[in-house]
Amino acid sequence: MQQLDGIYFDGHTSVRHEVKLMLYAPGVVRVTGRGVERIEPMSQIVVSEAMGGAPRLFTFADSAVCEVPPQPGVDAFLSAAGHAESLMSRVQSRWSFAIASAVLLVAVLIVGYRVGLPWAASAIAARLPASVVTALSDQTLQILEQIVLEPSTLPVERRERIAVGFARLTGPDEALVAYQVLFRASPHIGPNALALPSGTIIVTDELVRLTQNDDEILAVLAHELGHVQERHGLRLMVESSIVGFVLAWYVGEVSSIAAGVSAALLQAHYSRDYERAADTYAARLLEANRMSPALLADMLEKLEASHGELATADGDEEFSRYLSSHPATRERIAVLRGRQ
Amino acid sequence: MERLSTSSTHAAIDFEFTGTGRDYFRIWIVNIALTIVTLGIYSAWAKVRRLQYFYRNTRVAGASFDYHGKPVAILIGRLIAAALLIGYHVTAEFNPILMPIVLIPMMLALPWMLRQSLRFRLHYSSWRGLRFAFRGTVAGAYRVFLLWPVLTAVSLYLLGPMLHHRLKRYQHDHSFLGSTAFSMSALARSFYRPYAIVFLWFLASAVTVGLLVVSAAEQDDLIAILSILPMLFLIGFMMLCAPYMIARIQNLIWNSTNLGSHRFESRLEARKLAWIMATNLLLTVVTLGLFRPFAAVRMARYRVSSMVLLPGSALDEFVATEKANVAAMGQELAEFLDIDIAL
Known part of the structure; x- marks a missing residue:
């Protein structure tokens, strides 16, 4: 026995x-x-x-x-x-299960990242109370005003012309979300425009000065309005919180720096998707108002050229070459021109 | 009476760790996969299995340790902790004015939670079929976790080592195996030495980095100043000071800790510890984290095998006390708030 x-x-x-x-x-x-x-x-x-x-x-x-x-x-x-x-x-006790777990883990992570996270982010973003959204945006705006934004030096007539022109646009399928356009000078940021979740759209003087054609500015504003309409800022925020949490948990004590860097890399994927979505929205808004989506493409080219000049002025030619041939922007321009 | 004088005839007994990276890897990867698939719920079970693996593979005097924590209790603790933490962050984000209303009760509850944590951890640990226990008083917890930290801050951290001493004494003087008490005889002044040495290192390396930053600034190398140098500084500092402190403090504490008539000896070497930590970090980063279970086992093996039990009499004389249940909530809260009292 x-x-x-x-x-x-x-x-x-x-x-x-x-x-x-x-x-x-x-x-x-x-x-x-x-x-x-x-x-x-x-x-x-x-x-x-x-x-x-x-x-x-x-x-x-x-x-x-x-x-x-x-x-x-x-x-x-x-x-x-x-x-x-x-x-x-x-x-x-078995290696087969260990390997299966590893495969399952990778599969879940990929599906979660590609499908689950964007879905969860848009669901959460859609349910955030307006007061929270406003509080968040006001806080961000306050910080921006303190650090990088200065009062606009553009002629008042030009600012008004753009604002009135933009106010005349009507939505492609429904009423436009509430928005507010702010003109600000910003030598730090350079030519750029950004949208806060509450609907505040900030345009830099540097961007307005890139062109004489106000319609091109309207195209940029339409793009930013797309971000607001589809709540991209909030979704990005929710996504980065979740990605950051999962990474921090996995990476653990190894290195919080590694967690930050990898979170930023994973983030890049989403922001490219959002740029494309905002382009589509802008194109539809422009078309609904009998304007050409190519206006946005023109503006993107000018922006790129100006970034290239800035980089070259800094003596950083490698960097400028990278930017001017940046495939994502070229692709966006091609898509916008292809709509005609 | 004869037995007392023959205490020196009891041979020293090494602690040993029998776990392997290969075995722990299987538990670890399953834990991670299930934790993700269940959106974190499994993490309570994962924790119990992880601790069981490390406890059961730690042996001394022909018996292993065991961990008896209940996953459901841990899960409830975690849910409460998560709710509190989310409440805290939401308040911080949207209603900073309300912060004191949230923060002050949390601070006041913290000593109680840390005491719960100590109680839970020891109550659910056993050796030779006997449970450990922690019987520190609530008043004692408020002294070491609230009064001393405040005094330390007021003293501009001059009382830091003193706080560390009081904390370890609170922990070790109120721990039991069955009905036999642990006690720690280390003096507060012996905690000052390692702190003083680390402080001098810090000063020396901070001055060096400062000089480097200044010279880099003269060459207008802004990126180097902003990111690389302080990061290198931090990593280098952690690589040297963390192992030094861990080794010194663990040796100091355990070499002056008694369990009844039995004593302990801890022979950690800062240099070996630094080597293990540095290579662990490197391999973990290179393998995108897959080396982590191997790293954990390597570390546990070294830390456990540097401990020796010096019996003062036969090891058969410990007896159990009545059992009591201890809530898991404190421990989980303390863990979520990122407070480590292991050192």
Whole structure:
């Protein structure tokens, strides 16, 4: 009859008893050694999971415990005693499950990142109360005003012309969301426009000065309005929170810097999608108002050219070449021109 | 009476760690996959399995340790902790004026939570079939976790090592195996030495980095100043000081800790620890985290195997006390708030 070596502790004292475990009857175990004699049905014993080289612990109802160190015949003994290994116990002991877990993990991460996260982000963004959205945007605007934005030096007539022109646009399918256009000078940011979730659209003087054609500015504003309409800013915020949380959890104590960097890289993918979506919105808005989507393409080219000049002026030619041939922007321009 | 004089005849017993990276890798990867698939719910079960693996593979005097924490209790603790944390962040983000209303009760509850954490951790640990226990008083918790930190801040951190000493003494003087008490005899002044050395290192390296930044600024190399140098500084500092502190403090504490008539010896070497930490970090980053379970096992093996038990009498004389249940909430809250009291 097969038997196992074990070490028995009665749960009341630390006295160590060397014992033998044997099958007494089907489903009944006998533990015997100097000063120990127990016969217990397996139903009264909790057997710990298999965990590599760790001992198996047989815990009795009165909290006595018998440690069974790794030895040949443990599995055979347990199955003869009628012990069914728990699912997790089996999962954790096999490499096939480890590899399957790794594959599952990668698959879940990819699907979650591609499908689950954008869905969750737009659902959450759509449910954020307006007061929260306003508070967030006001806070951001305040910080921007303090750090990078200065009062606009554009002629008041030009600003008004653009604002009135934009106010005349009507939505492609429904009413436009509430928005507010702010003109600001910003040598730091350069030619650019940005939208805050509350509908505040900031255009820099530097961008307006890139062109004499106000319609091109309207095209840029239409693009920014697309971001507001589809709540891109909020979605990005929700996404970055979730990505950051998961990464921080996985990377853990290894390095918070690594977590930050990888979060920023993963983020880039979403923001490209959002740019395309905002382009589409702008094109539809422009078309609904009998204007050409090519206006936005013209403006993108001018923006790119100006970035290139800025970079060259800094003496950083490698950088400028990279920017001017940036495939994402070229692609966007081609798509906008292709709509005609 | 004869036995007392023969205490020196009890041979020193090494602690040993029997886990392997390969075995732990399987548990770890399953834990991670299930935690993600269940949106974090499994993390409570994952934690129990992780601790069980490390406890059961830690052996001394022919017996291993065990962890008995209940996953459901841990899960509830985590949910409460997460709710509090979200409340805290939402308040911080949207209603900063209300911050004191949230923060002050949290600060006041913290000592209680940390005491709960200590109680939970020890109550659900066992060796040779006997449970450990923590019986520090609530008043004691408020002294070490609230009064001393405030005093330390007021003293411009001159009392920092003193705080560390009081904290370890609170922990070790109120811990039990069964009904046998632990006690720690280290003096506060011995905590000052490692802190003083780390402070001098910090000063020396900060001056060096400062000089480098100044010279880089003269060459207008803004990016280098902004990102690389302070980062290198931080990494280098952590690589040297963390292992030094861990080794010194662990040795200091355990070399002066008694369990009844038994004593301990800890022989951690800062240099070996630094090597393990640096290579672990490097390999973990290179393998995108897959080395992590191997790193954890390597670290545990070194830390455990540097411990020695010096029995003062037979090890058969510990006896159990009555059992009591301890809530998991404090521990999870403390963990979520990122407070580590392991050092």
